[in-house]
Amino acid sequence: MSEALDYLAKVRPEAMGHYLKFLKESARHLDPKTRWLISVVTKVVTGSERGLKQYLPRAIEAGATPNEILDAILCAFPAAGLTKVLGAVDVLLSMDLPEFRAENLGRPAGWHRIGALSEFPEERPAWRTVEDRTVIVVRRNGSAAVYDDHCPHRKTKIPLQQNEAGNIVCPGHHWEFDPRSGACVKGGNRPMSRLPIKVEADALFAEW
Ligand code: FES
Incomplete structure (x- = not known):
């Protein structure tokens, strides 16, 4: 949860409770990796840098490979368009994660x-x-x-x-x-x- 959402859940529990329950229930049948990859797609579509920085780590922790995450970003293209897709890749590159460097993509662990x-x-x-x-x-x-x-x-x-x-x-x-x-x-x-x-x-x- 973002700090903003966390804050609102604390100070406006009546207003936010239904929304948070909806979020939880709406992904009930998805495994964590699928859920976080879909969240990545939604953040590309909305152009949310903050959201991407929040959900990319969750997808990685859930076991998504760099190539799967890149696929998810590209899957957003029909709805997001090229500018937002490139913006998402810029966010990813700004995080400087070694496994996403071009020379490391798909490289087996050693x-x-x-x-x-x-x-x-x-x-x-x-x-x-x-x-x-x-x-x-x-x-x-x-x-x-x-x-x-x-x-x-x-x-x-x-x-x-x-x-x-x-x-x-x-x-x-x-x-x-x-x-x-x-x-x-x-x-x-x-x-x-x-x-x-x-x-x-x-x-x-x-x-x-
Ligand atoms: S505690 Fe938020 S980035 Fe480390």
């Missing part, structure tokens, strides 16, 4: 060496750029968690910063994440995206 596991600080996040991607590494108990550095909320990049509690804080809307688990502990409700890892003779690899 292992990438992040560094020597023993060189990362224990239980403290470290930002590391490898090839075309920045990841957040947290070493713990002889293993590690490797997170994508894009916030699960709007897919903006989370810069290198922690608060006094040691949590990673996204400056966008101040969601806070526990670096050990990736869980969102304040402000939001979705965890950081965790990448598969393997460790071979102290070399840490992540898959993307």
